[in-house]
Amino acid sequence: MEIDRADGRQPNQLRPLSCSHNFLNRAHGSARWSHGDTTVIAAVYGPKSGKKTNENPKKASVEVVWKPNTGHIGRDEKEYEIVVKRTLESICLLTVNPSTTVSVILQVVDDDGGLLPCAINAACAALVDAGIPLKHLAVSICCGLTESGFVVLDPTKSEEQSLQAFTYLVFPNSFRSVLPGSPLSVEIGPFENGIITSTTHGVMSVENYLFCIERGRSASAALSEFLRKSLTKWNESNS
Amino acid sequence: MVNQTIKLGDGLRQDCDSIAAVKAGTLRFSKPNKYWVESSHKRYVPCVGDTVLGIVVDSKMDNFLVDIKGPTLALLPVLAFEGGTRRNIPKFEAGTLLYARVIKTNAGMNTELSCTDERGKAAEFGRLKDGYMFESSTGSARMLLSSPTCPVLEALGKKLSFEIAVGLNGRVWVNADAPSTIILVSNAIKASESLSATQQRIMVEKLIQRIE
Numbered sequence: 065m066e067i068d069r070a071d072g073r074q075p076n077q078l079r080p081l082s083c084s085h086n087f088l089n090r091a092h093g094s095a096r097w098s099h100g101d102t103t104v105i106a107a108v109y110g111p112k113s114g115k116k117t118n119e120n121p122k123k124a125s126v127e128v129v130w131k132p133n134t135g136h137i138g139r140d141e142k143e144y145e146i147v148v149k150r151t152l153e154s155i156c157l158l159t160v161n162p163s164t165t166v167s168v169i170l171q172v173v174d175d176d177g178g179l180l181p182c183a184i185n186a187a188c189a190a191l192v193d194a195g196i197p198l199k200h201l202a203v204s205i206c207c208g209l210t211e212s213g214f215v216v217l218d219p220t221k222s223e224e225q226s227l228q229a230f231t232y233l234v235f236p237n238s239f240r241s242v243l244p245g246s247p248l249s250v251e252i253g254p255f256e257n258g259i260i261t262s263t264t265h266g267v268m269s270v271e272n273y274l275f276c277i278e279r280g281r282s283a284s285a286a287l288s289e290f291l292r293k294s295l296t297k298w299n300e301s302n303s
Numbered sequence: 304m305v306n307q308t309i310k311l312g313d314g315l316r317q318d319c320d321s322i323a324a325v326k327a328g329t330l331r332f333s334k335p336n337k338y339w340v341e342s343s344h345k346r347y348v349p350c351v352g353d354t355v356l357g358i359v360v361d362s363k364m365d366n367f368l369v370d371i372k373g374p375t376l377a378l379l380p381v382l383a384f385e386g387g388t389r390r391n392i393p394k395f396e397a398g399t400l401l402y403a404r405v406i407k408t409n410a411g412m413n414t415e416l417s418c419t420d421e422r423g424k425a426a427e428f429g430r431l432k433d434g435y436m437f438e439s440s441t442g443s444a445r446m447l448l449s450s451p452t453c454p455v456l457e458a459l460g461k462k463l464s465f466e467i468a469v470g471l472n473g474r475v476w477v478n479a480d481a482p483s484t485i486i487l488v489s490n491a492i493k494a495s496e497s498l499s500a501t502q503q504r505i506m507v508e509k510l511i512q513r514i515e
Contacts, residue, residue: 111346161410193344298327
């Protein structure tokens with residue numbers, strides 16, 4: 065059964081993605097990620113020595129600052145900061161540079177729905193640009209449940225407001241294996257059942273939630289591919 | 304694949320049975336058995352044996368604290384100079400530019416530097432007087448130090464005379480008699496980062512024509 069989305073997309077279709085790297089002069093790593101009209105800029109500084117007093121001295125710490133496009137910093141921004149911080153801490157290799165701090169500053173340029181996933185994608189791309197050691201990359205997507213019970217991916221702001229419930233999901237990206245000596249790369253397949261972060265808003269049943277996760281995971285493969293292509297271009301322009 | 308021992312350099316990690324890349328970059332191999340990931344960033348990952356340009360931040364009893372654009376400050380022992388004894392400790396103020404060599408890097412500890420070569424001689428290490436220092440990426444610094452001579456330096460060297468020190472941590476120091484030469488050389492190096500060899504030579508020719 066098809067449903068009509070305002071911009072004519074299929075329920076499974078993502079908005080056009082765009083990503084650019086290393087455009088901020090002073091930041092050690094920077095990335096700008098867009099899902100359609102939603103755009104977030106991430107700047108990464110670090111690793112710098114010094115850390116907060118109650119953090120573990122054997123690990124590096126990640127500090128996130130969220131800057132909204134308008135208005136003062138309130139509770140919502142603090143919540144986003146905590147979610148992004150926990151997500152990034154799980155993908156960074158924290159034991160490589162103990163007792164250092166990596167600062168991530170997220171600046172919202174445009175908000176048209178799916179802000180947190182866009183920010184996490186931008187932050188991950190900026191961490192790669194800065195050369196912070198990572199276990200794997202993270203790709204993030206928003207899945208929503210409409211009033212009529214359909215699951216849609218990557219809703220715009222107007223769609224988000226009319227949704228019964230939506231969830232932001234972050235998945236690890238797929239592994240690719242390379243054997244030295246052979247130019248081919250063999251796709252091993254995504255992390256079976258791996259999920260990094262999930263935040264929900266609104267009420268949805270368990271089956272719908274699991275369905276959202278399944279849809280999100282399949283979309284994450286497309287996002288992984290896009291991120292990989294973008295980073296390959298960045299690498300070629302660097303060397 | 305035959306059973307062999309391989310050495311993992313920067314950007315690779317062993318995770319039980321598999322080796323994973325922890326950075327984005329180009330996988331490189333050098334005989335007989337070394338693999339590493341080469342990438343260019345604005346920060347530096349200290350590596351034993353590298354020559355770096357550091358800026359003195361503070362001086363303690365036994366060490367100078369030096370900033371080398373790494374995760375932590377580096378320590379330069381006050382005696383790590385040619386003929387260094389307790390009586391002739393050099394006085395470096397905050398902001399002094401030094402050319403030094405990385406001696407020790409251990410996880411969790413500050414990097415250690417030295418201003419002597421392996422045999423204990425000064426060998427151009429130490430304080431860099433006058434001149435102009437600017438920052439570059441680590442990849443650009445590696446390109447400047449590559450052999451055969453990097454095209455932009457070769458082209459500049461044919462027409463101008465200048466002195467240059469390149470730190471693998473992404474800092475370059477240029478000195479010449481005339482300030483205009485220093486400015487020209489610095490601008491040429493900064494602009495050469497994303498250019499190919501022929502483009503670099505053309506750019507340098509155009510810059511030199513302008514001042515002649």
